[in-house]
Amino acid sequence: MGMLKVPVGQHDHIKGPPDAPVTLVEYGDYECPGCGAAYPIVDLVLEHFGRSIRFVFRHFPLTHIHPNAEPAAESAEFAGAHGLFWEMHDGIYGNQDRLSLPLLIALANALGLSEVELRDVLLTEKYAPKIKSDFLGGVRSGVNGTPSFFINGHQHLGTYGLEDLISAIESHLHARAL
Amino acid sequence: MSKILSAGTVAPNFALRVTPDQYLSLCDLAGRPVVLAFYPADWSPVCGDQLTLYNEVLPEFHKHDAEILGVSVDGAWCHEAFVKDRRLRFPLLADFHPKGAAALQYGAYREAEGVCERALFVIDRQGVIFWSYCSPIAVNPGADGILDALERLPKEGSADGHAKSTSRAA
Numbered sequence: 001m002g003m004l005k006v007p008v009g010q011h012d013h014i015k016g017p018p019d020a021p022v023t024l025v026e027y028g029d030y031e032c033p034g035c036g037a038a039y040p041i042v043d044l045v046l047e048h049f050g051r052s053i054r055f056v057f058r059h060f061p062l063t064h065i066h067p068n069a070e071p072a073a074e075s076a077e078f079a080g081a082h083g084l085f086w087e088m089h090d091g092i093y094g095n096q097d098r099l100s101l102p103l104l105i106a107l108a109n110a111l112g113l114s115e116v117e118l119r120d121v122l123l124t125e126k127y128a129p130k131i132k133s134d135f136l137g138g139v140r141s142g143v144n145g146t147p148s149f150f151i152n153g154h155q156h157l158g159t160y161g162l163e164d165l166i167s168a169i170e171s172h173l174h175a176r177a178l
Numbered sequence: 179m180s181k182i183l184s185a186g187t188v189a190p191n192f193a194l195r196v197t198p199d200q201y202l203s204l205c206d207l208a209g210r211p212v213v214l215a216f217y218p219a220d221w222s223p224v225c226g227d228q229l230t231l232y233n234e235v236l237p238e239f240h241k242h243d244a245e246i247l248g249v250s251v252d253g254a255w256c257h258e259a260f261v262k263d264r265r266l267r268f269p270l271l272a273d274f275h276p277k278g279a280a281a282l283q284y285g286a287y288r289e290a291e292g293v294c295e296r297a298l299f300v301i302d303r304q305g306v307i308f309w310s311y312c313s314p315i316a317v318n319p320g321a322d323g324i325l326d327a328l329e330r331l332p333k334e335g336s337a338d339g340h341a342k343s344t345s346r347a348a
Contacts, residue, residue, distance in 0.1 A: 002322070064233050064265040139235055144320035145227040 002142020002155035008056050013085045016054030025150040027060035027138040030072035030092045035147045038160040039093040045165050059134040060146050068099045075104045077127035084111050182285040182297045182312045189301045190283040194271035195254040211244040212301040216286045216294040220252045220260040228318045233266050235321045242328040249273050300327040
């Protein structure tokens with residue numbers, strides 16, 4: 001079983017209380033259908049555990065089979081630089097079936113971000129080093145595809161079905177309580 | 179699960195079809211580290227994910243001057259279609275005739291099913307197996323073991339020689 005090699009830190013996009021007893025890390029690709037299917041499930045998991053969980057999303061784009069994955073990750077990072085990472089993240093997964101450049105631009109516009117600036121970001125691949133660093137950290141942690149989850153640093157080997165994720169997280173909560 | 183060749187063993191040479199009209203031998207790559215990835219079948223879900231991952235990690239392999247070769251019993255025409263579909267940028271070798279002969283030399287052939295094991299070998303510049311790992315057939319082994327092994331390889335021209343026995347347990 002893989003262990004998370006890159007600890008959660010300031011470079012990460014984190015949702016939830018910093019002192020939560022459980023940290024769920026996802027390595028995901030915005031164009032991956034499995035990640036799209038996991039997206040609403042992660043929301044339910046977060047809702048289920050409330051203040052006991054925080055969620056971290058890291059990029060793992062498979063760029064050769066998913067041509068929109070890298071631009072989508074760039075767009076999310078661009079929004080993140082303006083404090084709107086999760087808004088863009090939700091917009092992309094919420095509309096994954098029509099993921100494309102026009103969608104990314106429409107989402108940026110809807111969030112009040114500059115379309116010109118976004119186009120520059122995509123052209124220069126401004127956030128490529130950050131995305132690559134997420135990806136390689138995942139590879140070294142044993143991520144072999146997406147979505148891949150880590151619960152308090154331990155790779156989750158079960159499915160990303162709601163019940164599987166909840167019971168795996170509960171066992172980590174119980175382990176802590178002992 | 180077969181018993182695959184372990185670290186310290188000289189990597190058996192082979193010459194396999196890499197395209198419908200070209201062959202590639204292991205000795206063609208002498209002097210460079212080689213990653214050999216035996217896998218059961220083109221188009222199967224786990225193999226597709228595994229090779230797609232290696233395609234993404236390719237620049238990291240190249241940083242170590244390493245070449246990666248995929249090997250399965252599928253024919254060269256099948257490989258060609260699969261490479262095109264998945265946009266793979268590294269060669270797939272056809273261990274097609276006599277079927278599984280190369281895999282057999284590495285202890286990586288599943289006689290009962292007639293397919294290769296999901297087995298990884300990192301071969302050093304001198305042609306000696308430096309690290310090997312046989313994954314459960316349904317489990318994509320990822321790339322972390324390969325990268326760890328490539329990092330531990332003695333640097334080119336190092337007096338340290340080769341083949342410290344470092345095979346990783348499952």
